Amino acid sequence: MGGKIGVMGVLKSYDLRNIIHIPGVDHPESISVGPQGEAYTTGTGGQVYRLNLKTNTAEIFASTAPRRMLGQAVDAAGNLYCADTTGKVICLTPGGRESTYATGPAGRQFLCTNYPAFDRQGNMYLSDSGDWSDQITGHIYKIPPGGGEAQPWFHEPVDTPNAIALDAEEKFIYLVETYGSSVSRIAINADGSAGAFERVVHMPRHIPDGIAFDDEGLLWIACHRPDAIYRFDLNSRRLELFAEDWKGEQLRGPTDVAFAGPNRDILLAASLDNMVLHRFDNLGVRRLRLNHPKF
Numbered sequence: 390m391g392g393k394i395g396v397m398g399v400l401k402s403y404d405l406r407n408i409i410h411i412p413g414v415d416h417p418e419s420i421s422v423g424p425q426g427e428a429y430t431t432g433t434g435g436q437v438y439r440l441n442l443k444t445n446t447a448e449i450f451a452s453t454a455p456r457r458m459l460g461q462a463v464d465a466a467g468n469l470y471c472a473d474t475t476g477k478v479i480c481l482t483p484g485g486r487e488s489t490y491a492t493g494p495a496g497r498q499f500l501c502t503n504y505p506a507f508d509r510q511g512n513m514y515l516s517d518s519g520d521w522s523d524q525i526t527g528h529i530y531k532i533p534p535g536g537g538e539a540q541p542w543f544h545e546p547v548d549t550p551n552a553i554a555l556d557a558e559e560k561f562i563y564l565v566e567t568y569g570s571s572v573s574r575i576a577i578n579a580d581g582s583a584g585a586f587e588r589v590v591h592m593p594r595h596i597p598d599g600i601a602f603d604d605e606g607l608l609w610i611a612c613h614r615p616d617a618i619y620r621f622d623l624n625s626r627r628l629e630l631f632a633e634d635w636k637g638e639q640l641r642g643p644t645d646v647a648f649a650g651p652n653r654d655i656l657l658a659a660s661l662d663n664m665v666l667h668r669f670d671n672l673g674v675r676r677l678r679l680n681h682p683k684f
Contacts, residue, residue: 403632405639409668413447414438418661420647421461424681428649429469430659431458437481442650451485460504465683472502490536504552511682514562516550535684543575543583552599552645557677565597572597590621590628599645602677611643611658618643640667648676
């Protein structure tokens, strides 16, 4: 599990004054995107928001209070699958109706349900960050199409796994190791089992939190500390700084990134430290298409 430090570089600096703030959200930590490019986020008070990118506003359409939701994924019908920090995955319909989608093995609770992602077959991969202690207690699970009992997928403990994403070929699961200051990947074998673990980039003195692929295969990384967003080229292993705000005024504590909108070209960044989402336009890149299974 040896780490690799990426070659540092700098993109053409994004003018922080061009960041648009989408208000009316309560410390949003993660973002999900539906099949038409619609975007969602959640608040620390259990609020579940639907975003309107034409008016840059947020609407609460469901509440799980006092339970807090972290990462989400969306199916073809617009149902939202949320990582419930009380130890399960729930499903919310577009009308806000809630049901339990998945539990831990043998019905046990997860330690810290964090982030789901669907593959093309409708399997859900799920990160469980563990107990956030000095011990490595995180895991990656797999849940069959339609939900039910999760099964351990990668059988070794992982250091605080957070956001996860699949590459275009679905050869790997990429995951943030937040306290490991790294982004890693686990190979997906032909039979769907877990293969080798590899740390692809180590970012000393950083707290990475969220990731997203663009359609060129570049990985965008949101770092809660420092207040920065990077882009990583897996071929050259070049890590480039896209935006940083050392004052934390225009860009504060980004904890997730996602490309939204009908053309998949609006970069959104969540912020656990703020009461807004950050919007970046005119980047000239688009999101890799996500999987939105039909159940």
